[in-house]
Amino acid sequence: MRAALTSLALFCKVVDNFGDIGICWRLARQLQQEHGIEVTLWVDDLLSFQRLCPEVRPELAVQHINGIRIQHWRDQLGVFTPEQIADIVIEFFACDIPPGYINAMAQCAVTPVWFNLEGLSAEAWVEGCHALSSPHGSLPLTKYFFFPGFNANTGGLLLEADLVSRRQQFQQQPGEREQFLARLGVTPAEMAALTVSLFCYPHAPVAELLSAWEQQEQALTCLVPEGVASDSVSAFLGQSARAGCSATRGALTLRVIPFLPQQDYDRLLWSCDCNFVRGEDSFVRAQWAGRAFIWHIYPQDENLHHVKLKAFLRCHSAQTDSLTALSLGWNQVSPVKLSQVWSEFQAELPKIALLSADWQRQMQLHGDLASNLLKFAQTVRKSAAI
Ligand code: TRH
Numbered sequence: 001m002r003a004a005l006t007s008l009a010l011f012c013k014v015v016d017n018f019g020d021i022g023i024c025w026r027l028a029r030q031l032q033q034e035h036g037i038e039v040t041l042w043v044d045d046l047l048s049f050q051r052l053c054p055e056v057r058p059e060l061a062v063q064h065i066n067g068i069r070i071q072h073w074r075d076q077l078g079v080f081t082p083e084q085i086a087d088i089v090i091e092f093f094a095c096d097i098p099p100g101y102i103n104a105m106a107q108c109a110v111t112p113v114w115f116n117l118e119g120l121s122a123e124a125w126v127e128g129c130h131a132l133s134s135p136h137g138s139l140p141l142t143k144y145f146f147f148p149g150f151n152a153n154t155g156g157l158l159l160e161a162d163l164v165s166r167r168q169q170f171q172q173q174p175g176e177r178e179q180f181l182a183r184l185g186v187t188p189a190e191m192a193a194l195t196v197s198l199f200c201y202p203h204a205p206v207a208e209l210l211s212a213w214e215q216q217e218q219a220l221t222c223l224v225p226e227g228v229a230s231d232s233v234s235a236f237l238g239q240s241a242r243a244g245c246s247a248t249r250g251a252l253t254l255r256v257i258p259f260l261p262q263q264d265y266d267r268l269l270w271s272c273d274c275n276f277v278r279g280e281d282s283f284v285r286a287q288w289a290g291r292a293f294i295w296h297i298y299p300q301d302e303n304l305h306h307v308k309l310k311a312f313l314r315c316h317s318a319q320t321d322s323l324t325a326l327s328l329g330w331n332q333v334s335p336v337k338l339s340q341v342w343s344e345f346q347a348e349l350p351k352i353a354l355l356s357a358d359w360q361r362q363m364q365l366h367g368d369l370a371s372n373l374l375k376f377a378q379t380v381r382k383s384a385a386i
Contacts, residue, residue: 007038009086013095014045021049022281024092028068030370042073052262080104088377090115106139113377120148121313127153157284159368168292170270177271186258193219200296206232210316212225212339214250225259277376292352306333320348
């Protein structure tokens with residue numbers, strides 16, 4: 001009986017955007033670096049992956065980066081042998097893994113531990129579904145649902161062991177922020193203003209927010225990675241939104257910066273007084289940045305995302321009324337005047353930064369997702385051995 005769980009295959013289909021590969025790449029790195037797991041990351045879209053990790057070479061079927069084997073997942077419908085199967089198999093967001101792979105899983109002398117890693121939500125039903133098992137219809141295999149989440153009845157959040165200390169060092173070390181922002185083309189005067197990063201879906205009321213910032217008293221610098229909210233950003237700039245472009249109107253300077261490698265995106269979040277984030281991964285990273293953030297949630301049919309947004313606001317931002325009001329307005333859940341709620345929110349930024357530190361401590365108590373997932377896999381393996 002193979003007791004140790006030393007290898008892991010993580011299957012990722014990029015549905016859209018960057019969140020799918022963003023999360024899988026982060027998880028793969030952590031499992032390899034902190035837990036010594038031999039990870040193979042199967043991913044179907046190497047071009048999206050390359051945006052976050054410039055070392056990726058889209059023309060290669062197999063490559064190794066940071067000790068992780070990256071396998072381009074095309075239509076590998078062929079036959080796999082049990083020797084090719086990892087001890088732990090993760091399908092991300094219920095992507096269907098190759099049938100040949102599943103057949104070989106069933107033939108292994110020791111059955112691999114099989115997970116469906118789900119999306120993040122603060123809704124109460126998640127606690128009831130986390131860690132549930134689902135036997136395969138015809139093969140002697142069981143799949144477990146693993147949900148990230150915000151309390152001890154879920155899998156927790158992705159968090160590298162050294163992230164908080166690296167972030168604190170960056171924020172406390174004189175000159176780190178300035179050097180980093182200067183590399184992105186931000187001028188000293190722009191850095192001295194209130195600094196906000198902007199990452200959202202194209203339907204966000206960006207024009208209204210920019211106009212609110214333009215009219216306020218205090219100078220504000222908005223840094224927006226190239227490709228984000230391009231139409232509204234181009235309209236403000238009066239030219240196509242390319243990295244390096246900037247314009248100042250009223251109190252607002254809007255600067256387009258390059259779309260950053262994933263590690264640098266963290267530094268951007270650490271450098272700003274407030275971060276507008278979206279989806280899942282940037283949303284979680286903003287929670288570790290120790291700064292205020294506003295979440296633009298991924299839209300779902302029948303406004304199901306409104307329920308998800310409110311569930312998060314209930315568990316998190318008991319924080320302040322202005323944060324709740326701005327979040328609801330930004331997501332167009334309720335009609336609010338962004339100029340008014342922004343002023344209230346801005347006045348509360350120092351208080352919100354303190355509350356974020358409490359939130360962070362609270363989240364850390366539940367352990368991190370990668371460690372929780374491995375612990376659970378060990379439990380499954382042990383119970384199978386009895
Ligand atoms: O790209 P997203 O909208 O991804 C979404 C969500 O994950 C959503 O839940 C999922 O269903 C959908 O995809 C398919 O937002 P998210 O999750 O924040 O992922 C963005 C990733 O891009 C994240 O890893 C941070 C990274 N990033 C950079 O590396 N550099 C950048 O400059 C920016 C703006 C983002």
